[in-house]
Amino acid sequence: MSKLIRTEIDGLTNTAVEVELTAAEIAEVEAIAAQAELDRAAQEAEALAKIEAKASGIAKLLALGLTEEEATALLS
Numbered sequence: 001m002s003k004l005i006r007t008e009i010d011g012l013t014n015t016a017v018e019v020e021l022t023a024a025e026i027a028e029v030e031a032i033a034a035q036a037e038l039d040r041a042a043q044e045a046e047a048l049a050k051i052e053a054k055a056s057g058i059a060k061l062l063a064l065g066l067t068e069e070e071a072t073a074l075l076s
Helices: 023-063 068-075
Strands: 005-010 015-020
Touching: 023 068
Parallel strands: none
Antiparallel strands: 005 015
């Protein structure tokens, strides 16, 4: 595995120095990445639930005798 680095810039001398991340910094980056994945999965699940709820609603309206166009219009 390659080393993770950050670049620090000295504002007075305008020089850049590459510094290896500490174990704590690496853990923080990994925690942020894990949280981002959890957030993405939650958003995906929420979007899927909305799609499934709409399909279920349309199916129930169709069972009541509405046309697909009427059912879709009611849920739009």
